[in-house]
Amino acid sequence: MLKRRTLLTSGASSLALAGLGVTLPAKQATAATYTGYVMGYFTESPEGNADTYALHLAVSEDGLYWTPLNQNSPVAAPTAGTSGLRDPFILRKQDGTFVILATDLSGTDFTQQNQYIHVWDSADLRSFTGYRRLHMHSMPTHTWAPEAFWDASRGQYGIVYSANSDGRDALWVNYTSDFVTVGAPQIFFDPGFNVLDGTMHITAGMNYLYYKSFADGRIYGARSTTLDPRSFDQSTYTSGVVNGGIEGAIVSKANDRDEWFLWGDSFSPVNGEFYVWSSTDIAVDAWTPLSKAQYNQPLNSKHATIAPITAIEHADLLAYWGAPDWNRIKSYNYPDSLVRHAAYVGRIDPYPFDPYADSQWRLVPGLADTAALSFESLNYPGYYLRHSDYALVLEQDDGSATFAADATYHAVSGLADANWTSFRSHNFPDRVLRHFDSELRIDPIGSDSSSTERQDATFLIVY
Template sequence: MPHPSRRLILGLAATAPLAATGALTLGAGTAHAADSAYVMAYFTESTTMLEANYGLHLAVSTDGLRWMPLNQNNPVVTPTLGAGGLRDPFILRKQDGTFVVMATDLKGTDWTRTSVNIHVWDSADLRTFTGYRLLKLHDMTTTHSWAPEAYWDAGRGQYGILYSSVNSSGHNVIMVSYTTDFKTTTNPQVFFDPGYDVIDGNLTVGVNGVNYLYFKKDQTLVGARSTSLNPGSFTPFSTPVAHGGTEAPTVVKSLTSSTYYLWGDTYTPNGVFYAWQSTNLAAGTWTALDQRLYTQPLNSKHCGIQPITSAQYDNLVAKWGAPAWNRLKSYNYPARYVRHSSYVGRIDEYPFDPYTDSQWKLVPGLADSSGVSFQSVSHPTRYLRHYSYNLRLDVNDGTSSFAADATFYRTAGLADASWSSFRSYNNPTRYIRHSNFVLRIDPISTSTEQQDATFSVGY
């Protein structure tokens, strides 16, 4: 949630033993040995609020780093109670294997609005959502219930729901309310109050006998730890990290390695995810992750992540569908994406509006179907083509020369074979590259030019 209580998350999954259930746990979600993919919940905003949508959005990933929006980046369900919109959605797989989805009861950016409730759905498979309701967390009617997350407290035999509220001293603290069914809650109390403003609590349970709580403090991400889950038992310990003003921490662990990731969002309405990595949570220090390695769903905000099985992944894609468009990320400027602006092809730093200028349909090549042509989503009669070696967005006039100028062969990336490069159909010694952030086709020889001509095709 924005100031004074705003957060946005992204993450991977967990692999630590949990009691006698045979499950594995890390963070607020529960991971099982069969898990091999991830689902993300989020809402959307963009720089001019062109893409402000406060429904529940879903994306999936096989590695927890590169995300594919479902349902064309449209919501899969929209709240109708309370404020009629949500922020900060979170997915928890419960002990019985079904899911519960929670979210802040807030539409838009009216931070003065208070609510004792959060939105809640039940779901067996995240393809259908049932039992939609508002869940009351406390009786403090003059404050909020922001950024809910839940975890299983085995010692209590209950779920704890963490959320941000203002205490009697006037600063934000992290609260907890307990539940067994996500229909009623009991015993709301302060979970963490170090004496200064803290929000956006994200809990990692049971790593070598220690529990870790990450939170936002002064637009930085900080960790506290405790050997119990008792309210009031956590002590701050880690070195703060930030990328500008940063909020919404989530710590998650790869399903395939020993690496932990700490995710945060920039403190703006058009937030950008950043990630740090560590192989030792106890050390409390983090190293920035290369932006080439991760890509957030377009315009995503304040996300919640849950590990899932490959079958659940396949079923979600079958239900909601993959995007009919792509975005292209620059290799040597990974914060920048291919877009058109005033019909000129270029790479610009994400985020920007109109965001649709960076969406492309990679269709069979107009001159050779074994190649590709880049059809604009925002201007579907126009394609990227070269003219005097510069790339621009022109209307397809149906001529063979236009088709040739607009056709490219996709090859292994010149700087990284796991990425892509695009060779011109009618100038086969030339590739699409950026020069001073403007796109053109050029012969490629130096390592810098190879990097300029390498792109990731994603979403």
């Protein structure tokens, strides 16, 4: 049976996949108000094919596997300043509506000075109103990665962002009641060395601030019982995760249990991918890295934001924006790699790469058996993965019965993991799809085959 870890919207896409035997995971019961998650992001890819500096959205039921909305196209774009954004942030305000903040920067010229941020209001993340730019300061520097939090003791929101003053990057804050006018800027966090990309996580009795240190490239956590400016300066309590090019920290709590996830973004589009760690107690220094088999980021997503949403909001966002009509396919034993075509050969390669559309597939009813499936290329419509001398190639459908049979596969429980999927050849039912030396082929693999062979033949369908 073909397994999926993502939720599909109602409509043609879900109906078609349901016809292929797709099963959707049951929602976990929870008494919490929030049962899902929304992610906001912009997109970049190694050669610039996906560079789109506008707001994108994705939703998730578990906070780890994500369904891009609107075909992974933007849902809102700025019309002033640089007319582009980076580092979006979604905050649910005290009245239950949302405000969206973002860096006013299009592209990768980080030498630009800009004292403004982009702002939208939204009642439901389906419409975006009141677009404006907020003037945060008058310093000759940037205003990067704005985030906001509610400070109950002040009865105001704090907008925190990265700026450079006197030669050092620190986190600054302006207070506001309405995200229309802001108070004077002041330093919020300055531990004595360059820091970037602060993100707040507030719990009962303790407040957490995670940030990137330029001293060693790691992400650290600080904490304070108050939200006062400078109260976090000397309160770093973690040893830091990831040595090297990582930034854009996100701290997200599971809706239904005491488990936290720390997301970090590789700052280079050449290595543009998220890394995730988990902890069952944010109060201690104990973050465990997750395998890329345990999560899946939206296609080409960069420097994201995650906010909890209700089941109704989750359903409404899917119904309004729609889920993609394409999928990607992840390797079991190389979970950083995706099934793709390159020079008309089927293979797996580590994500990200360009052209990224080489990894996008329409899973259509099988050409030889509608109860099975065929892999139609998104960027080469009418071309399918078929086997030829047991090797997988991308070819245009010639209408023949032989082509149809070669391009048809039956989804079965994963040979290495029943929660994943394997694909049995239609006309060579003793053979299944697998990768070998990064290329795809069909080989006889069964329960008595080696563990490596079974893993080679196991995949996960994601977005």
